[in-house]
Amino acid sequence: LGRAWFWALCLEVGPGALIPRPCSEVLVEQALTELKSARRRGVAERTQHVVDLCTGPGTLLLATLSEARHAYGTGVDISPTALSFANRNAELTGLRIRCAFLNGDLHTDLTPTLLSRNKMHQARLGSHTNADDGSKPPGFVDLLLCNPPYITSAEMAELDDGVRSFEPELALHGGEDGMSCYRALADRVADLRENNLADRDTRIVVEAGASQADAIGEVFERVGIAETSRHRDLRGVMRCLVFSGA
8 A cells, every 4th residue: 555645645555556646637637627617607516516527546536526625525436445445535635524425437327336326425414415406317427537547459569567566557558549448438518418417517537648639639529528628738748638518
């Protein structure tokens, strides 16, 4: 076991969980910008629901919730090991009451799980969630975060031994072209939209691998999801893409 700093949080990490990286902090910056913007526009005066797919040790979700005190969150990951770190980090950061983590596959419809989890959030918070203000349906997703696996098969073969031996391939390998999880993510957003859990007010904030931004934009465009902005990390890499849910 070890610890890694991300944003202003010290998180537990270890074998089986993706180590937080500074380049991902631009996603938190944009997530907070989008949440604040929605509240200024009067779109979300209620408590906002943040969903983090491929949450790993809870990195993006916990950093966002640590600043957005009006929000609650759901983190989803396919790895039970990663989720054990996420749950531990929720306790360590004092954010347990505002978040829940669940096992789920990016390649399957997550709507039923999000609906059931929203009931648990309501019971925990004892205050307004988007289930009871009448403006959005229960479980509605205001903000969706995702840092998916995006390393290509060719790049996986050249990874440093330290990365390959410590971090799980499941959290790194994005298929032959590095895009398989982005295609699945676009389908999940379409599922949420069809079930009225996402709409034009929803914002999707996604991490991109170097030189992948254009290809990711095309994947989302094919299912009718519009890109609204792009943002570079501190190294100048186009790292963060923001989309509207409709």
